[in-house]
Amino acid sequence: MVAANPLFSGSWSLKKFKATVINDIWPEVLFFTLVATMVTLVSTMTSHSLAISNQMLTVLGTVLGLVISFRTSSAYERYSEGRKLWTNISLTSRNLAQIIWIHVPSQRMNKQTGQQQSGLSVVIEKKSMVNLVQAFSVSVKHLLRGEAGVYYEDLYPLVCFLPRFASHPPARATDDDMLPMWKASAMDTNCHRTAHTLTSRNMSMDLNAQRSSSASPPKDAVVAEEEKADVSDEGIYHSLRGRVSRKKKTFDPEKALPFVYSEHPLQPARNPPKESLYDYLPFLRIWKVIFHPFTHRNKKPAQNSFATVGRSLTGKKLPPEAVDSNVPLEITLFLSSYLAWLLRNGQLQPALASAMTTGIASLQDNVTNLERIRNTPLPFAYQAHLRISLWIYLFFLPFQIFTAFKYLTIPATAFGSFLLLGFLEIGQEIENPFNYDLNDLDLDHFCLSIQRELHEITAHCAPEPEEYIYTAWNQPFAPADRRTADEMMNDLDHLYHGPETGMPSIRRTLLKSWWDVDQMTRKV
Structure with missing residues (x-):
């Protein structure tokens, strides 16, 4: 996200240039500038004057200015509301983590054996649920960006321990028993029944027992996987996580996540559209438009597994395809079931249980409102009518101002087109502030901030006041x-x-x- 004012803070850079709307409006500005050039040349070099009365110029310009202002203001309201909802998610995540970590008792009796439950098992239980709270914000980020499923570097390590089938041993699990969160990932479901979660030094026995009811892998395959586990942490990080190959970078927040085995390659936590020379020199797209039929005649469309924002031949941003994902809902269901389990076992006071219920409901409310912003654009009729009206106004603008401006009609029309079309395009761009545009909200920063805060909470040892x-x-x-x-x-x-x-x-x-x-x- 680019927030600094380039006029008074720092200097211009290519990143700040990309944050402008020049790439989106240059074809229209160029067209109306050419119209102004035509009007000026015809009127000065021939005996025919194309000038017309400018009596409607002031009236229509005022109306269009007000409408464009309303369009931009309504888009910014959505932008601001999206930021407020993410603030609510951050606040609610902190509150839920504090309730789980501090108020859920660490000393408890095992009702089945009547013995004191080990402190390690309780801490593992509470830390796992706090990690699930962190996974909620990450899943919402991918949902808003049109990225379905759970196979992402920043999400899968936090939810991979969750059950994948509705059936329980000794019942045999089938594809029909797969829970919605995993089935929605659109992956090969046969791998789920044979995959074994590997840590840096051993295999997870709980997950192994859970999947033993279905088709188990051959003994040799298990031994081979155990041998794979006996490697260095760095090797596990690069191989077992199944990461998509990419250049090394110094800042890699996914290193702070667990090193777990994934039966499918994990997609990047952040996958913005690739940059090209056309993003910085938009006028070169003219040649791309000219040669496009010849260079793409025999090429097949690329199959992109990631939902990214591309551009049209003229450089205009293409919004990503909106997808539905039930991962945030599934996570809140597991949090609710954990709350129900605490109440059944008398581990939580009623007042705190009420606060936890309110927190889970707040998470669901916030993600629903975020989806509302993403899935409710301004009506097409309003946008189309406004843009067509602006085009007509700009088309006839040089005819009306030629008498007063003469050759200055060309730069005046170019500036007017840049000004009005720019404001209109800004409203279009910030209407959905959840993608990878440089003017969008920095969802990755929000999620990493929540991650740091939750780890700070779990680092608290809750000492006695004295x-x-x-x-x-x-x-x-x-x-x-x-x-x-x-x-x-x-x-x-x-x-x-x-x-x-x-x-x-x-x-x-x-x-x-x-x-x-x-x-x-x-x-x-």
């Missing part, structure tokens, strides 16, 4: 009393500890603190 409150580092009554909490607790002869002077003395100290702060923080 471990950090009554220490030599805490001065709770400053500035009136700058003694530490440890000193105040050990000074038993002080008025604070007296049965009759204790609380009155503490109140006087706090009142003095208020007075001192009020005086110290005001400017003279």
Whole structure:
């Protein structure tokens, strides 16, 4: 996302140039400039004058200006609303993670065995559900970008442990039993029944047992996969994750995710459209239009497995095809089932259960509103009528201003076309702010920010208050009393500890603190 003002911050760059709408409007600006050139040359070099009355110029220009302003404003409202909804997702994710990590008890009894459940198993359980909260925002990002399924470098490692079949052992799993989240990935479903999740040093026994009810791989194949697991972490990162080959880069946030085996190559977490020379020199597309029938006569259309934003022959952005994905819904269903399990086992207080229910409902509400923004463009009739009206206005503009401008009609028409068409195209571009355009919202940044915040929450050890409150580092009554909490607790002869002077003395100290702060923080 390009946010800096190129006129007052830094210098112009190719990236900032791509963020403009020049690539989208240059054919129209060129056409109307040629019309103005024709009008000027005919009117000055021949005896025929193409000038017409300009009485309607002011009226129609004012109306079109208001309509274009409304178009741009309504598009920015959608842009702003999309940002607010992502803020809500970030806030709700933090709240859910805090409830799961801090308020779900870490010490519990196993009802089946009557023994204390190991702390490791509880921490693994809670951390896995926090990772699922993180996976929700990532799945929403791919949904908004028209990328269906779960086989992405930043999503699959977070959800690969989830069950893939509705059946349970000893029932035999079939393709008909595959859960919607996995079936929607449009992958070869036969691999799901034989794949074994590999970590950096061992195989996941739980996943192995889950899939043992279906067709198991030969013993030799299992041994071979175990041997594959005994490799370095770096080798697993590059081979087992099935990553699509790409150039090495210094910034690779997917390295922070688990190293897991994938039965299918994982698509990139971010797959923007490829850049070309035409993106920086748009006028060269004229030659591409001329030679396109000859260079593409025998070429078959490329099969692109990723949903990206391309451009037409004239350079105009082509929006990606909107797809439906139920991955965010499936993730909220697993979070809801986890909440139901906590309530059945008495592991969560009713008030916190209500807060967690509200949080899950908020996630569902936000993703529904984001889909509404993506799937509800302005009506075609409104857009078509506005653009046609603007074209007619710009077409007749040089006829109306030639009498006053003469040869300046050409640059004046070019500037007017650039101005009005630019504002109209800006409204078109930010109407759906979830793609890879440089003016779109930086969804990757939002997801990585949520990831960092959730890991910060799970790094919190939830110590007992007395471990950090009554220490030599805490001065709770400053500035009136700058003694530490440890000193105040050990000074038993002080008025604070007296049965009759204790609380009155503490109140006087706090009142003095208020007075001192009020005086110290005001400017003279």
